[in-house]
Amino acid sequence: MSKESITLPDILRVLGDRPYPLKENVREYLQELEERKVKEDEKKETDEKAAAANTPLENEPPTEVNAEESQKTEEEAINKDAKLESK
Numbered sequence: 001m002s003k004e005s006i007t008l009p010d011i012l013r014v015l016g017d018r019p020y021p022l023k024e025n026v027r028e029y030l031q032e033l034e035e036r037k038v039k040e041d042e043k044k045e046t047d048e049k050a051a052a053a054n055t056p057l058e059n060e061p062p063t064e065v066n067a068e069e070s071q072k073t074e075e076e077a078i079n080k081d082a083k084l085e086s087k
Helices: 008-015 024-059 067-086
Strands: none
Touching: 008 024
16 A cells, blocks of 8 residues: 555546536645646656756865965966056
8 A cells, every 4th residue: 555545636536537526616626736736746856856966066075176286376376467567
């Protein structure tokens, strides 16, 4: 058994159409339930895709920064600024 309880939409899916039509307010209620389920499924799918897209970034190990390369890059930037100011 996959569910502990069943709802009116579950019963209608199993039994099919009733021999007499449902009241308008019951049909509206069932339609609202279906629309909510579709929205929840779409949101869940979107959230799962977003989580899957973010997962690799969170699990990547931190990159090591070479101190010498960082120092050279800073010195080059300072030199460029000094050359521009002297012009």
